[in-house]
Amino acid sequence: MSGDDACASVRVVVGVSGSLGSVTALCRAAAEARRRGAELWPVLVWQPPDGELAARRSPASVLLVDEWQRLARQRLLDVLEEVFGAAGPGVPLHGLVVRGTPGLSLVDTADREDDVLVVGAGRRGWHRALSGRVARYCLSHAHCPVLAVPPSPLEATLASAHRRNSWHLPLGSRQLS
Template sequence: MSGHDASDTVRVVVGVSGSLGSVSALRRATALAHRLGAELWPVLAWEPPGGDPAARRSPAADLLVAEWQRLAKQRLAAVLDEIFATAGPGVPMHAVIVRGAPGRALVATADREDDVLVVGAGRRGLQRAFSGRVSRHCLAHAVCPVLAVPPSPLESQLLSFHRRNTWHLRMDTRGL
């Protein structure tokens, strides 16, 4: 930390869910943390299936919450391991799992003015109206700068191939 108190260290907070958009955001956040000499804070937010009211009504609520939290921690570790493998990100990293809605959890974690919050910007096309809620929430409510990373061209191509397979349409494979 080079003589700085932990509260003085610049943090690059990034939302991670395992989606292609979050992987693009994680890669961009890692590069930004390198340039800034900052800590990388990958955050995975989770909510109980059916929301908190459904979890509270369950007779084994405490056991279920512990299991869901364990699964969230396992998912974050798997994503980080897949992206960084054994080499690591090359910057100090503090991985966090937070119980709550993703947008609120990210804004609450990136709560200092000198933080930088990195989020995936959502999808393009027909699904646009139903995606991007997290990035919009972060852009509207964060106290720090927010970098919204657009989907990669590869993601658009994969979605196109997926749609074609779903509808059994012919694919032009000449360019592959």
């Protein structure tokens, strides 16, 4: 095996959902893949809208699985296009759409010791109790290095502006800077 073959087997796996936190993780994963000369594996994990148990109970859900899979694939393509544009990330890209639970599916995908798993670390403050479950699962179960990317500072600013708008409170220029 040549040195180039060994380098090609290194993968940077990143969870992508389309949220601002996952886009931040995707950008960091692309930079990490370029730095390592690795392949970038963005993974979008999906579940039926009412969960797996409800999908098994409903005969209509069997007919919708293909449509849900198609929508998940389209969402991943849209996120990749929005983030990288036509130029792409600058490294080999292997997008993957998986049906399952996010933490388990990401850990199962990043199953090699030389993989790097990149996940968004969730929110800060009191929201942390309600988010970050995927990152915590990956950090405690992965057999490869895990890079937990903190949220962008822009995320807190946007959330604050959204709350003020939904409560019909005026926005001053200090809240936007």
